[in-house]
Amino acid sequence: MYTIKQVSEKLGIPSVTLRAWENRYNAVVPSRTDSGYRLYNAEQLEELRWLKDQTENNGVPISRAVELLKQHRARKRVSLEFGDPGITDGDDALIGSQQEYLEKLYVLLSEFRTDEAHTLVEIGFTMFGYEAMVYNILVQLMIRVGDEWEQGLISVAQEHYITQFVIQRCFRFFTVFPVNAALPRAIAFCPPGEHHHAGLLIFSLFLRKRGLEVFYLGPDTPEDGLHTIIASHNVHMACISLTNKILQEQTILFIDRLAAGLPNLEFVLGGHGFSGLPRPYSSWLLPPSIESWDQWFCHRISKLS
Incomplete structure (x- = not known):
């Protein structure tokens, strides 16, 4: 074990810098004696040596160097625990x-x-x-x-x-996949009162990876302004997710109002909340199996393109 004075002398890092790295960035936190004196172990000594090398020789800001150090520790812990x-x-x-x-x-x-x-x-x-x-x-x-x-x-x-x-x-991943301008645009949202949007996000990524530009509005989307967004941005497909079946009746009325003002808008419905739908709404349901989405996509997009 090393005192802060010994570490400072070995590494050429002022004690005030060691304290600043600890207090401001939680970089290397030593143990303490009963009297409150800092004690560094050999591994912490090497971590401080590495931080000094990154900041002085490689020009890396200390905040970024600490972030890299924490990532290294995480990889090491994962490797040690899980192999x-x-x-x-x-x-x-x-x-x-x-x-x-x-x-x-x-x-x-x-x-x-x-x-x-x-x-x-x-x-x-x-x-x-x-x-x-x-x-x-x-x-x-x-x-x-x-x-x-x-x-x-x-x-x-x-x-x-x-x-x-x-x-x-x-x-x-929304910023990673390129958009194909020849494909129709989609909008994705959950109706008012629906807060679970993980499934909607996964499906939106499915569309985005295949080139569609998707306006992702997320959970609990109000009706106000939605018509304007769809009309002004030439959106062809509305993807709606519902997990709470209690909200089904009000969501159908919501869809009816949207469809009345946008007769060319196609709907895609998904989630357990849409179970037991009557026609024509049931024909708008997304296949529940992810393995079927590619076939659905080819058939549905060919009609819209």
Whole structure:
């Protein structure tokens, strides 16, 4: 163990700088003696040496250097706890590894271990690719979280945290996929009173990856101004998600008012809240199976293009 004076002398970092890095950036936090004196271990000494090298020799701002250091720690913790996931040969082995990966991610998120969870997600996209990561892992993660919350196996806080984690990760892809101007535009929203929009986001990403420009309005969207947005931006498709069946009747009236003012607008409906719909609304339902979405997309978009 090293005192702050010893660390300062070994590394050539002033004691005031060491304290500033600790207090302002939570960079390297030493243990304390009963008298309150700082004590650094060998690993912390090397981390401080690395921070000095980044700031002095590589010109990296200390705030960014600390961020990189924390990412390194997270990768190290994931590796030590879960090992290197790797990719195995064969479809059955790959499916098995995805299930194992899902369990690992669930453990991290249920324990609110954000840095490790982000690191594991980055590993997952590298291992499995976008489609498998989103549909086989993130979607299944949300389904599991919803089921376990209903069964009382996890708290409301855990359910909200994990759902928001997935939603935030998915939002990043809206700026990644290019738009095909030849394809119709879509708008995606949940009707008034509906606050669960994870499924809507996943479907919107499906459309966005296939080139559609999607105006994503999200949960609890008011009717006011919606007609103007659709008409002024030449939107051809309205994607509406509903999980609460109690809201179905008022949502149908909402759709009727929207359709009356926009006769060329196509509707896509999804979510458990739309179960048992009468015609013509039932013909607007999205196939429940994600595997069927590509076929649906080819058929539906060909009519709109």
